[in-house]
Amino acid sequence: MAEIVVTGMGAISSIGLTIAENLYSLKHEISGIQKAKHFKSHYSDSLVFGEIDQSDESLLQELGLEKGLGFTRTTLIAIKAFREAITNAQLSLEDLASTRTAFISSSTVGGMCYTDDLYHDANMQGKPSEYVKNYEGSDHALQIVRLYGMKGITDVVNTACSSSANAIALGARLLETGKVDRVIAGGSDCLAKFTVNGFNSLRILSEEPCKPFDTNREGLSLGEAAAYVVLERKADVSDTKKIQAVFSGFGICNDAFHPSATSDDARGPRMAMELALKRADLKPEDIQYINAHGTGTPNNDLTESFAFSTLFKTVPPFSSTKSYVGHTLAAAGVLEAIYSILSIQNQEVYPSLRVEEPISDFPFQPTLKYTPEVAIQHVLSNSFGFGGNCTSLIFSACI
Amino acid sequence: MYIKDLYAISPQKTHDGSFENGDWLILNEYIYKAIEPSYQDIIPNAQLRRMGKAVRMGIGVSLPLLERNAKPDGIIFGTANGGLEDCIKFLNQIVEYNEGTLTPTNFVQSTPNALAGQVALLSENMGYNMTHVNGSLAFESALLDASLFFDEHKEEEKSILLGAVEEISDYNYNIDRLGERFKQELISNNELLNSKTNGSYCGEGSTQFYISNNPENSLAKFTAFKQSSYLSQNEIGGFVSDFLKEQNLTISDIDCLLLGKNGDVSTDSWYQEVEQLFGEKPKVYFKKSVGEYRTVSAFASYLAVQILNGKAQHLIENGASAQPHTILIYNHFDAIRHSLILIQK
Numbered sequence: 006m007a008e009i010v011v012t013g014m015g016a017i018s019s020i021g022l023t024i025a026e027n028l029y030s031l032k033h034e035i036s037g038i039q040k041a042k043h044f045k046s047h048y049s050d051s052l053v054f055g056e057i058d059q060s061d062e063s064l065l066q067e068l069g070l071e072k073g074l075g076f077t078r079t080t081l082i083a084i085k086a087f088r089e090a091i092t093n094a095q096l097s098l099e100d101l102a103s104t105r106t107a108f109i110s111s112s113t114v115g116g117m118c119y120t121d122d123l124y125h126d127a128n129m130q131g132k133p134s135e136y137v138k139n140y141e142g143s144d145h146a147l148q149i150v151r152l153y154g155m156k157g158i159t160d161v162v163n164t165a166c167s168s169s170a171n172a173i174a175l176g177a178r179l180l181e182t183g184k185v186d187r188v189i190a191g192g193s194d195c196l197a198k199f200t201v202n203g204f205n206s207l208r209i210l211s212e213e214p215c216k217p218f219d220t221n222r223e224g225l226s227l228g229e230a231a232a233y234v235v236l237e238r239k240a241d242v243s244d245t246k247k248i249q250a251v252f253s254g255f256g257i258c259n260d261a262f263h264p265s266a267t268s269d270d271a272r273g274p275r276m277a278m279e280l281a282l283k284r285a286d287l288k289p290e291d292i293q294y295i296n297a298h299g300t301g302t303p304n305n306d307l308t309e310s311f312a313f314s315t316l317f318k319t320v321p322p323f324s325s326t327k328s329y330v331g332h333t334l335a336a337a338g339v340l341e342a343i344y345s346i347l348s349i350q351n352q353e354v355y356p357s358l359r360v361e362e363p364i365s366d367f368p369f370q371p372t373l374k375y376t377p378e379v380a381i382q383h384v385l386s387n388s389f390g391f392g393g394n395c396t397s398l399i400f401s402a403c404i
Numbered sequence: 405m406y407i408k409d410l411y412a413i414s415p416q417k418t419h420d421g422s423f424e425n426g427d428w429l430i431l432n433e434y435i436y437k438a439i440e441p442s443y444q445d446i447i448p449n450a451q452l453r454r455m456g457k458a459v460r461m462g463i464g465v466s467l468p469l470l471e472r473n474a475k476p477d478g479i480i481f482g483t484a485n486g487g488l489e490d491c492i493k494f495l496n497q498i499v500e501y502n503e504g505t506l507t508p509t510n511f512v513q514s515t516p517n518a519l520a521g522q523v524a525l526l527s528e529n530m531g532y533n534m535t536h537v538n539g540s541l542a543f544e545s546a547l548l549d550a551s552l553f554f555d556e557h558k559e560e561e562k563s564i565l566l567g568a569v570e571e572i573s574d575y576n577y578n579i580d581r582l583g584e585r586f587k588q589e590l591i592s593n594n595e596l597l598n599s600k601t602n603g604s605y606c607g608e609g610s611t612q613f614y615i616s617n618n619p620e621n622s623l624a625k626f627t628a629f630k631q632s633s634y635l636s637q638n639e640i641g642g643f644v645s646d647f648l649k650e651q652n653l654t655i656s657d658i659d660c661l662l663l664g665k666n667g668d669v670s671t672d673s674w675y676q677e678v679e680q681l682f683g684e685k686p687k688v689y690f691k692k693s694v695g696e697y698r699t700v701s702a703f704a705s706y707l708a709v710q711i712l713n714g715k716a717q718h719l720i721e722n723g724a725s726a727q728p729h730t731i732l733i734y735n736h737f738d739a740i741r742h743s744l745i746l747i748q749k
Binding site: 276 | 484485486494496497499503504507511512515516517518521522524528532534535537541548555556576578579581632633
């Protein structure tokens with residue numbers, strides 16, 4: 006199989022509006038989870054969120070887009086991250102319009118992010134809102150396709166919380182099989198009453214900022230983010246300085262246990278990690294850092310830890326960067342892929358924040374402090390979703 | 405990709421096989437509702453009660469297919485919207501109860517990957533599992549995913565459950581009506597293509613295929629497919645002829661055309677453009693059977709397989725020729741997203 010490399014990255018999250026800002030926050034242990042400034046909900050005061058500190062109006066203005074044309078927040082943050090990624094990879098407008106360029110995105114809330122407008126339109130209460138044609142999960146991607154005149158393969162996946170990890174894997178497969186020459190892959194999800202109330206009804210939201218892998222963890226914090234990576238075949242990249250990391254492998258499977266919980270024996274998470282290692286031709290001991298799914302719910306962190314304990318003789322350093330940004334749903338996989346790549350590039354581990362008492366059931370604990378000067382060659386990044394969708398990705402340093 | 409088996413729940417009587425054997429329902433409704441079989445024998449009652457329509461129809465097609473075939477190595481679905489009824493029921497609760505204490509059932513059922521997850525769960529399948537939500541190209545994306553899967557496993561025999569589902573709820577019907585996608589006046593599906601107004605009628609259903617890389621005992625094969633968005637109308641001819649060239653085919657190799665004409669005068673001219681390219685050919689206008697919805701190309705593929713196997717001949721217009729061997733499907737949605745699917749015996 007052809008070697009796949011990452012040649013561009015773009016991200017917007019609650020800890021930064023660019024990759025550089027995200028990196029600064031990761032290094033300085035600055036969490037983005039706090040009371041919301043822009044997101045209006047019944048829970049704005051009682052819960053905390055990983056909210057992007059930029060209003061819709063400011064995003065529209067920065068991106069040079071007109072108001073009133075159906076650009077949702079999901080779309081706006083997607084365009085911003087997409088733009089950073091293609092600039093970073095030095096893709097030209099011709100490259101983007103080429104039929105040899107694919108765009109694979111993902112979202113869970115998609116165009117349904119303005120819950121009140123959707124309510125108004127779905128129940129036919131008066132004139133249609135500006136978003137009446139923008140509710141689909143794929144709308145943000147279609148807007149980007151239109152703006153950049155993209156003519157190649159496009160796709161949008163939704164496997165809940167593992168969505169954008171699957172978008173990256175799908176992109177790599179398109180490159181491996183020679184279907185296209187470059188892929189922009191990732192995802193976007195913004196805060197919405199729909200998801201906040203959904204997770205709240207499942208009683209898995211934490212009132213305090215989440216603390217993944219802590220004994221007294223109470224649930225997850227929701228966040229919003231958009232992030233994209235540009236993937237190419239290594240053999241096609243003439244300027245090797247553009248190569249940021251190697252995408253070595255992935256594993257995708259289904260836990261086949263429960264619609265919204267992981268199996269006790271963590272068979273799905275374990276199988277996804279094993280498949281990723283197999284595809285990357287690596288052994289468990291080759292992994293120097295795991296960017297865990299680590300949502301902060303009692304169920305996930307326990308079962309994920311159990312999966313680590315059965316797969317690794319010695320569990321490598323691991324952490325959940327969701328402690329910085331919250332759970333950004335469809336965007337989580339690609340955002341954490343980017344954080345994994347930053348770990349490799351800077352040879353450092355970003356910790357699980359706010360852990361006071363690590364889960365005591367296992368003889369290992371997450372990395373609790375920012376740790377520089379760690380030799381990291383291979384990183385495993387996990388994403389598990391509702392519906393049993395489990396995905397693990399492996400990124401490696403480029404030698 | 406060889407099609408070994410297929411099944412569909414649709415607004416025609418596909419659930420009991422009578423549609424492909426010549427049955428034809430005249431539909432005189434704004435909404436072409438799927439005819440659902442009794443699920444009593446296939447879905448446990450406790451689970452059935454909790455399922456939204458999209459998941460129910462999807463499972464109702466999956467389980468019979470899984471029962472008569474070996475366990476597939478992957479489950480791949482395409483759906484533009486998934487369980488919209490549940491989704492908006494939950495949304496209505498959010499607004500009407502001012503974000504009070506809500507029950508999670510609708511939320512969990514509304515996620516588009518709920519179907520692929522439920523099928524995996526009910527059939528204990530831990531294999532590859534994916535849900536594509538690429539709007540009106542969601543089924544085409546699922547096809548692409550399946551073709552990548554087989555490309556990656558050339559050495560071994562592999563099989564996949566591939567399909568699509570879309571449901572009508574009052575809510576998405578309202579949204580699309582506000583978006584001016586549906587007709588205001590009522591005419592029957594027999595008259596659909598004579599309409600002189602904008603919009604069409606809304607359909608729904610689930611269509612699934614059991615596909616394999618082993619040609620033995622196959623009904624037909626997905627030979628190729630192609631998608632594009634935001635073409636201009638003068639590019640559509642080139643889009644089709646480039647596709648044929650890529651497949652080393654000429655116009656005369658296509659025995660039958662399946663076209664997505666839906667009676668919308670503002671966008672049916674795109675289909676006429678493609679029809680002209682091919683001259684006199686047997687044709688099927690598949691939306692007369694099931695209406696317009698975003699993953700209707702999966703149903704068109706189902707029809708193509710039936711026609712290639714000597715069934716559903718009553719749908720062929722412009723005279724049935726000798727038994728067709730090669731069928732081309734062209735569909736677009738809103739004249740924005742276009743797809744071609746080539747199916748051969």
